[in-house]
Amino acid sequence: MATATTTDHAPVHLHAQDLACRRGGRLLFAHLHMAVAPGQAVWVRGPNGQGKTSLLRLLAGLSQAAEGRIERPAPLAYIGHQHGLKDDLNAQEALSFLLRLHDLPFDDQRCMAALTQMGVGKQRLSPVRSLSQGQKRRVALARLCLSADRPLWILDEPFDALDDQGISTLNSLIQAHRQAGGSLILTSHQALSLPDVIELDLSLVGRS
Structure with missing residues (x-):
């Protein structure tokens, strides 16, 4: 795996320069530079508390950097570590709500196809509260099946709670996205089987 996260003179989906992040007065990282080009996958790594989720939220525009520009x-x-599903809805309704919230096109047929692609089509009318953690994760990730118009995917622990079949399905979805020119930034405590992944280890990023 490569260890750099920059590209020279190439079109990019995201460019971050001299980023610094503080949480509760503590400096998590500083002087972080990265550029993500079409087809690339960047794996953000580091010990717990190093700022992996904080970085993804900065890159997604959900929080403000202490310094730097994106x-x-x-x-x-963006799909965070929490599945974000409403327990009082069924799986298809919960997915429809997420698609509406993120301004993505949807209808019952598209939702059903996305849930089926992620292996939870049979559970589409089941209440979210009755689903396993892995099934809830699949429902949340089904949004990616309808995100072809979003070239950059930012995913926080997307493989969490997935079984082998779910991991294989998500890997295939990610690879199809990259082959179509999409890019990816993700965290994962699990070893990745994706090819040509660029590693960004936050423990090696400056803190001064």
């Missing part, structure tokens, strides 16, 4: 030329899709 340019996002490409539309993005």
Whole structure:
């Protein structure tokens, strides 16, 4: 695996320059530079508390950096570590709600196809509260099946709670996205089987 996260003179989906992040007065990282080009996958790594989730939220525009600048030329899709599903809805309703919330096109047929692609089509009418953690994760990730117009995907622990079949399905979805020119930034405590992944180890990023 490569260890750099920059590209020279190439179109990018995201460019971050001299980023610094503080949480509760503590400096998590500083002087972070990265550029993500079409087709690339960046794996953000580091010990617990190093700022992996904080970095992803900065890159997605959900929080403010202490220093630095982020340019996002490409539309993005962000899925956090929490599945974000409403327990009182069934799986299809919960997915429809997420699609509406993130301004993505949807209808019952598309939702059903996305849930089926992620292996939870049979559970589409089941209440979210009755689903296993892995099934809930699949429902949340089904949003990616309908995010072809979002070239950059930012995913926080997307493989969490997935079984082998779920991991294989997500890997295939990610690879199809990259082959179509999409890019990816993700965290994962599990070893990745994706090819040509660029590693960004936050424990090696400056803190001064």
